[in-house]
Amino acid sequence: MIGEALWEILKEHHGYSDEDLMRRVAKIDLKDGKLDGKVAKTAPVQCPRCSRILNKRHALCIYCGEQIVHPPFAR
Numbered sequence: 001m002i003g004e005a006l007w008e009i010l011k012e013h014h015g016y017s018d019e020d021l022m023r024r025v026a027k028i029d030l031k032d033g034k035l036d037g038k039v040a041k042t043a044p045v046q047c048p049r050c051s052r053i054l055n056k057r058h059a060l061c062i063y064c065g066e067q068i069v070h071p072p073f074a075r
């Protein structure tokens, strides 16, 4: 519901159309080169300090304690 409400606000206040939204959705879908209705999987997370590969759910590196900054839309 929140996504739908935000979209209504954007349409009413900024003049975007449903076609604008669908073009953007297709662009995001195509990030992995396939228009398949699925978002691209993000690459594994690598610690910026010790370079070890980490599970995406960790906020801190389990090996060295470095804070891991995840992209806001990472999956």
Ligand SMILES: [Zn+2]
Pocket: 047, 048, 049, 050, 051, 052, 061, 062, 063, 064, 065, 066
């Ligand atoms: Zn680390």
